[in-house]
Amino acid sequence: MSTLTLPAQHTNTLTYSPHLRYQVVLAGNRFFHIKETATGRVRGFRGDHNEACALARNLETRL
Numbered sequence: 627m628s629t630l631t632l633p634a635q636h637t638n639t640l641t642y643s644p645h646l647r648y649q650v651v652l653a654g655n656r657f658f659h660i661k662e663t664a665t666g667r668v669r670g671f672r673g674d675h676n677e678a679c680a681l682a683r684n685l686e687t688r689l
Contacts, residue, residue: 648682650675660685 646663653659653671658678660670669685672678 648685650678650682
């Protein structure tokens with residue numbers, strides 16, 4: 627029996643990814659800043675990662 631190993635095939639599909647205005651950044655032990663990417667200014671903070679991401683999404687929709 628022959629075992630033929632084929633190289634992995636990667637798809638190079640390009641997807642549109644708009645520039646995000648806000649980024650969640652770890653600022654301490656279980657503490658997250660929501661920073662504006664253009665200015666680096668902190669626009670909010672949360673003690674839970676999921677809540678920080680929710681706030682960042684909320685700020686994104688306010689444009």
